[in-house]
Amino acid sequence: MQRSFMAGFLVFLTLSVLMSLRSVAEAPVHSTFPVVRVVAPPAPPEPVLKPEPVAIVRLTIPGAQNTKLAQQRFARLSINEHSGALRNGGKITPDNLGVLQTVLAFQEWKNRSRSKPLSVQDVVGILAPRMAGLKPQRETKTQQRWTRNLPMTGLAQPDGWEPRDGTWSQFAENWSKYRENVAQVFAEGFEPPCKGKPICWGNAGDDHIAISRRLCKLDCVGTANWFWGFPQDNTDVPCEMITEPRLPAPLLASRGRTISAKAARF
Numbered sequence: 001m002q003r004s005f006m007a008g009f010l011v012f013l014t015l016s017v018l019m020s021l022r023s024v025a026e027a028p029v030h031s032t033f034p035v036v037r038v039v040a041p042p043a044p045p046e047p048v049l050k051p052e053p054v055a056i057v058r059l060t061i062p063g064a065q066n067t068k069l070a071q072q073r074f075a076r077l078s079i080n081e082h083s084g085a086l087r088n089g090g091k092i093t094p095d096n097l098g099v100l101q102t103v104l105a106f107q108e109w110k111n112r113s114r115s116k117p118l119s120v121q122d123v124v125g126i127l128a129p130r131m132a133g134l135k136p137q138r139e140t141k142t143q144q145r146w147t148r149n150l151p152m153t154g155l156a157q158p159d160g161w162e163p164r165d166g167t168w169s170q171f172a173e174n175w176s177k178y179r180e181n182v183a184q185v186f187a188e189g190f191e192p193p194c195k196g197k198p199i200c201w202g203n204a205g206d207d208h209i210a211i212s213r214r215l216c217k218l219d220c221v222g223t224a225n226w227f228w229g230f231p232q233d234n235t236d237v238p239c240e241m242i243t244e245p246r247l248p249a250p251l252l253a254s255r256g257r258t259i260s261a262k263a264a265r266f
Contacts, residue, residue, distance in 0.1 A: 059104055060189035061120055070121035072152045074100060075182045077124055077131045079175075080147035081201070082224060090177025092185060094193040094222035098201060100185070102227060103127065105197040109233070150175060194220040196234035198227035207245040216241045 061070070079085060082095035107123040118126070125132040130141075131148050138144065145160030155176060157168035196218045202209070203226055210217070215228035216239035231239055 057192070058189040059101060059192050061104075061186050065120045066186045067119075067121055068152070070119070070124065071179075071182050071186055073121055073124040073128075073132045074103065074186075075152070075179055076147055076150050077128045078182075079150065079178070080128075080131055080143055083143070083147075085178045085181075086171040086174050088174075090174040090181060092178070092181045092190075094220070095225050097185070097190055098193050098198065098220055098223050098225060098227050100190065101192040101194055102198045102201055105229070105233075106199055108197070109199060109230075152179065193223055194218045194227045196229050196237040196239060198229045199233075201225045201227045204246045207242055211242055211245065 078092075078096040078099045081099055082093055084093045085091060085096060103120060103123050106127060107118055107120060110123065110126075111117045125134050129135040130137055130144060133148065137148065142162060146158040146162065149158035149160055151158060155172040157172070161168050198218055198220075199215065200210075203224075206226070210228045214231070216231045216234060218227050218229050218234065219238045220227050229239060231241065
């Protein structure tokens, strides 16, 4: 009897010890050491990139094409299209440079399909054959009567001059300076006033012609004339497609306004 009691007591004692050990093992362990949190340092700010400077594209006339005849044809044509240079000391205006930019773009376009390339003087003759003396003068074009005869040497009054705005002596010196500026532009190149490649020029009244030829209007700085180009050649610059004329064509036709760059030759 006593042995049975002792055996039972030992079993109970053993079970109690085992239960105590299990409770200790399952109890959460509280560390006596402080918890250190590792915080990642803030990422350094990204460097501010300065925008790349916009390269100024200068258009140039190939040396072999810088002829006296090319300068003569351009000088007369550009004054016919915008005569402001005769009133501002002979300085070349943005409109004058826009005409030359158009000449170079027109030359590039025409030469794509030609085995014998056209020169600058050829292109000016194509764009304005009457100004170049290749076709008879139209008597209705009063300004062409004297601009096509502007002297390339000396200060003589051109045939056909009409002193509506004064005597020729008031403009002769400015015309001489303009010829010098044209020679400098042909020798050194120029910054074009228009973004893209203009193929013709005119004014707001020529919208109907530009629309019929599916041309788009280019952005130009400081020009009174408007300049148009082919959309496919001006995909990387603003080029506004116009679907409705801004001004009624009949009204402008009654004033004698027509497109200046001979777009009908396209």
